[in-house]
Amino acid sequence: MPHLHTQPDGHDLTASAFVFREAGDGPEVLVHLHRKLGLLLQPGGHVEPTENPWQALAHELREETGFHLEQLMVLQPLLPVQGLTHDNPHPLPAFLNTHEVGSGHFHTDLVYALVADEPPRDAPGDGESLDLRWLTAEALAAQPEAPGDVAAVVSMLVRDVVPHWHRLPASQWPLETRRSPRR
Incomplete structure (x- = not known):
């Protein structure tokens, strides 16, 4: 999806996730080599005008990794509030940041932490990167395509x-x- 806010210093809301799995050397994280940027990044993307952040994350995970929410656990610092009748609860992000993408355009990213105990149900969607890598934190930091902030x-x-x-x-x-x- 193109940027929504194209004026100088415009900010778009994005949602992304680091998906972890247990491995012999400790947790591994799933990253993909972004097609346009040539960087190892977590899956994610823009929150479209008709989506909330959780919906955006669900569709980005399916498109970019083949994972469906039913296959994943979300890491949360607190147990969810029960008994809500009006509010739409969402999981809490594990990290929140704003970063510049291009000259004078910014993304504010809700970064979730998820855990997978099985492989993705589907392949990445058409036109998505097929270069998906499970890496330890140390191996990710050693990759030349991995931004230091991501590591x-x-x-x-x-x-x-x-x-x-x-x-x-x-x-x-x-x-x-x-x-x-309705009242």
Whole structure:
């Protein structure tokens, strides 16, 4: 999807995820070689005008990795609030940042941490990168195509989030938008 806010210093909202799996050398993270940028990045993309961030993440994961939310656990610092009748709850991101993409355009990214216990159900979508890599934090940091900030975030997640946060089924957060009752 093209940028929504194209004026100088425009900001777009994005959602992305670092998907981890357990391996012999410790957790590995799934990254892909971005087709246009030539960088190893987590899957993710723009939150479209008709989407909430959780919906955007679900479709980006399917398109870029073949994973469906039903296959994943989302890492959360707290258990979800129960009994909501009006609000649409979403998982909490593990990290939030704003970064420049191109000259004078910014993305504010909601970065989620997920865990996979099985391979993706599908292949990446047409036109998506097929260069997907499972790497330890150390191996990612050693890749010349890996931005230093991406490696630093993965290291923090491996140290502070993956071993400590609750693992909850990602499918327990609804994708549909709950509408307010008419009064």
